[in-house]
Amino acid sequence: MDTFExxxxxxxxxxxxxxxEEVLAWVQETFPGLTPKIAWNQPMFTDHGTYIxxxxxxxxxxxxxxxxxxxxxxxxxxAKAGYDHTKELVRFRWDRPFDxxxxxxxxxFNIEDKAECSxxxxx
Numbered sequence: 231m232d233t234f235e236x237x238x239x240x241x242x243x244x245x246x247x248x249x250x251e252e253v254l255a256w257v258q259e260t261f262p263g264l265t266p267k268i269a270w271n272q273p274m275f276t277d278h279g280t281y282i283x284x285x286x287x288x289x290x291x292x293x294x295x296x297x298x299x300x301x302x303x304x305x306x307x308x309a310k311a312g313y314d315h316t317k318e319l320v321r322f323r324w325d326r327p328f329d330x331x332x333x334x335x336x337x338x339f340n341i342e343d344k345a346e347c348s349x350x351x352x353x
Contacts, residue, residue, distance in 0.1 A: 233266040234273045241287060246324055250292060253285065256330060261337055276338075278349045282340045283333075291321040292328075296336040297352055303339055307332055 234254050241247035254273055258266060264275040264282055274284035284295040298317050301308070308315050311329045313322060320336075322328055344352070 237268060237271075237273050244323075246287060246292070249324060249328065250285070250287065253292065253328060253333070257283070257333070257337065260334060261341070264337075264341075272323045274349075277341055277344065279350065281350050282344065283337050286319075286323075290325075291323045293319040294322055294333065294336070295319040296340055299343060299352055300340055302337045303343075304332065304336055307335065326345065 234251075238247055238251055241250055250273075254266070257264065257275055261275070264277055266275055269284075272284050272286045273287065274285070275282045277286070281297065283300075286293045286295070295318055296304075301315055301317060301320065305315070308320055311322050311332050312326070313329070313332075315321065320332075
């Protein structure tokens, strides 16, 4: 978690900080081939130089950003899990249990879908 230590320290709410630490550690443990990094002041994970998933915080939720393709691929699952989303991110509310299975699907999809991608973002 060294890569994300400074980011996590900036989260004022201890419960939100703990949740963010839990999620970032889970991603690192579940997908050890991904590279953790901070970009645009947000924690994210890349694979062979291409963006896979990113995270940010807001007052009522953690935003998880799998790019628009990830949102489109899992929009039904996102709705069934009770989360709302935009074209670019899913809002995981702080006051609800975190759906790691949904996060795992989004990350695995991006890794597979972007296996041959040579750019940071999809074109």
